Amino acid sequence: SxxxxxxxxxxxxxxxxxxxxxxxxxxxxxxxxxxxxxxxxxxxxxxxxxxxxxxxxxxxxxxxxxxxxxxxxxxxxxxxxxxxxxxxxxxxxxxxxxxxxxxxxxxxxxxxxxxxxxxxxPNQFFIADVEKFKPKIKKGYRLETFYRELRKQTGYLMQDGKPIGGNWNYDKENRKALPKQIVIPEIPEIKPDPITQEVIELVQKYLPNTFGKVDKFIYAVTRDRVLELAQLFVETRLSRFGAYEDAIKVGEPFLFHSVLSIYLNNGLLLPREICEMAIAAYEKELAPLNSVEGFVRQILGWREYIRIYYEAKMPDVRESNYFGFDNHLPQFYWDANTDLLCLKDAITQVLNYGYSHHIQRLMILSNFSNLINTDPRHLNRWFWLAYVDAYEWVELPNVLGMSTFADGGILASKPYVSGGNYINKMSNSCSQCKYNVKEKTGETACPFNYLYWNFVDKHRESFTENGRVSLMVNAYDKKTEDEKQEIHLSASKFINGIKYAPLIS
Ligand code: FAD
The missing domain is CATH 3.40.50.620 (HUPs)
Structure with missing residues (x-):
């Protein structure tokens, strides 16, 4: 045979x-x-x-x-x-x-x-042993515990059994806003070769009604090119990856991110390879520890953890909807036609590149969808179809576990929601937006503000951790009755005024 x-x-x-x-x-x-x-x-x-x-x-x-x-x-x-x-x-x-x-x-x-x-x-594209970790995935088993085990297992950034630098985690150094004058290194746009060109024409001809644009296709399609891009990331962006990991700048989709998920997710680049390239850069003093540890944590920690979660929770998790939300997504998730600049910017990037970085996915697109009570399964489907790096094993846990709390708190300890202040702190979009981030309620106020407080009040039970009422719920309760009424009024007016998209078949 x-x-x-x-x-x-x-x-x-x-x-x-x-x-x-x-x-x-x-x-x-x-x-x-x-x-x-x-x-x-x-x-x-x-x-x-x-x-x-x-x-x-x-x-x-x-x-x-x-x-x-x-x-x-x-x-x-x-x-x-x-x-x-x-x-x-x-x-x-x-x-x-x-x-x-x-x-x-x-x-x-x-x-x-x-x-x-x-x-x-068995699938050999990952680092962690599924059978070993699968039984551990339940409420309370958080990323940090898993990540430390994997650090020990791989020896990455470890010395004599201890984390290099003395800490497991340098996240506190990783939440900086972008300085105005900072120069963002360019990512080379790979010109489509005849094979890619042929495929582009095929897709345009036979699947014209699918999501997004393909006027410009900038990604690498061979391993050699991918390795060059990975090396370039390590040399030109990794050193500032950590500090500006959570920053957003209008019109700048990539900033200091690696833009390597699409290659990791189809095998052109292996997770061990890129972690080891980053660690080598640290050893050669090309990048500081906060950046390298932060980057390694995304791949060795989050990416692996998310995959184990998928293995442990499928298929039931597909139907999870903890808050019982039933709204559709707004039409503007398909055409970027909105006055909310942070959303417009993120969705435009998704249409143009099938990409936006983590904080836009989490704190803009998912945050908003949650605040307007979207059925998380609709958002899940949107993330699955809209991103070039989206495969169910990675997008589903991120959407239903991390960003919408749809699983009721197995993956995340509380819902990732925020008002306009957070967005204003991390981005330059509020200063150019039609809405005023300083106003709390009313037609010209940033909708994230009242939608946020409305959410905190209505879903207060999800903000308690270890039995304690959260600071946010306390802060809400301290508002005057008039303020509370205005919040709920503005929120329901806004939610009712949205043009919703039909269901994706
Ligand atoms: P960088 O910021 O450079 O990070 C480095 C690498 O770390 C990424 O390439 C990725 O492989 C890994 N990583 C970081 N965070 C995560 C995470 N939470 N889960 C898994 N891997 C992570 N990632 C996908 O690969 N596919 C998806 O479909 C996807 N959907 C997401 C949906 C939502 C709602 C959220 C909040 C996150 C999602 N992510 C997804 C995770 C993360 O946003 C992307 O991996 C990252 O933005 C890809 O860009 P990058 O390569 O420039 O990442």
Whole structure:
């Protein structure tokens, strides 16, 4: 019999597949599935990215001497593979466990049909051991505990069993606003090559109604280029990553962020590689500890933790809606047509690049959606389709666990909501906005202000931690009756006045 290896679109790295299997030169099977591409109206650039990187990767494997089979399928991955296995009864198929739930179920179905002809390998794209950590995910098991265990396991930024610098965490040094005159290093825009160009035309022609724009596509599609971008990040932006991690500047989508999630999430870059590049920069004194530790924590801590959460909580977590919210998302999440500048800016970036950085995702887009009582499952779907780096295993825990409190506090200790003050402190958008961040209520006041207090009052139970009433609830209770009434009036007027979008099918 012949051995074949199916490689999914988010598993584009031979280094994690077993050596002895690759040495036997299996036929490598790739599938371009229309059903996957259209399962939700994914951002056009995400479709371009997935198709182009997969095609480039297949070609690079061919150049290494592998025989390649590229299947085009109307249906799902497993449908295409099923047909193939029926047609070629001598083939035995190996695959690596998919990161996303639905694809994993499909592959399990295939194993049911073909029995011993199918072999699954454990997913090797992550650092933490799923079986070890899965049982720990419950209320009260927070990132910090997990992260420290992983630091010990990997030895990253450790010396004699202790964290380098004496602290596990330098977050206090990482919340600076951006100085006005700071120069933001440019990220090179990679010019689409003929393969990418062809895919862009394909998407424009056949999937014109999906989310976002593709006039400009700046991302790398090969590992060589990705490694160059990673190196450039480490040399030019990592040193200030920590300090300005939470800052927002209108018209500047990338700031000092790595913009590497899209490459980490389909295997072109491995999490260990980028952590080790960052640590090497610290050792060479190219970047300070607060930046390097902060960056390593995002990947070794958050990214791994989020993935274990997904493994522990699926599939029930998909339906979570702790507050029982039932609003749709505003129409402007699709067209950026709003006067609220912080939202307009973030959504414009999402339309143009399929990207916005963490604080915009958390404290602008999710915060607002929560404050206007959006069903978190709608927001979840939006995040899944709108970002180039979005795969269910990573966006779902971030949306339903971290940013909306939809899971009732398993991942986060309290809802991430804030008023306009926070946004004003971290960004330059309030000073240019039509709304006044200093006003608390009324038509010209920043809606985040009254929406926030309205939320604190209505969902006060979610702000108690360790049995204690939060400072925010106390602060609300100290307001006068008139102020409270104004808050609720402004909030309901605003929420009722929004133009809501239809449900995403
Ligand atoms: P940087 O700021 O440079 O951070 C470095 C890396 O750390 C990222 O590339 C990413 O791999 C990792 N990381 C940081 N925070 C997280 C986190 N909370 N969860 C997982 N990884 C993290 N990330 C995705 O990769 N895909 C998503 O679909 C996604 N959806 C999100 C939705 C919401 C509501 C929120 C609040 C966060 C989401 N994130 C998601 C996490 C984070 O915002 C992005 O990873 C990050 O903004 C990507 O940009 P970057 O590569 O420039 O990150």
């Amino acid at each position: 012949d051995r074949a290896l199916f490689i999914l679109h988010d598993q584009l790295n031979l280094a994690v597949f077993p050596r002895d299997l690759l040495d036997r030169k299996p036929i490598l099977i790739f599938v371009e599935s229309l059903a996957y591409a259209t399962s939700i109206p994914h951002h056009k650039q995400k479709l371009v990215y997935i198709l182009s990187t997969q095609r480039h990767f297949a070609i690079s494997c061919y150049q290494k001497g592998f025989l390649i089979v590229n299947l085009f399928a109307e249906g799902a991955y497993a449908d295409a593979l099923e047909e193939f296995l029926i047609r070629y009864p001598n083939i035995e198929l190996t695959y690596m466990q998919p990161s996303e739930w639905d694809t994993r179920s499909q592959m399990a179905r295939l194993a049911n049909i073909f029995g011993k002809r199918i072999k699954a390998l």
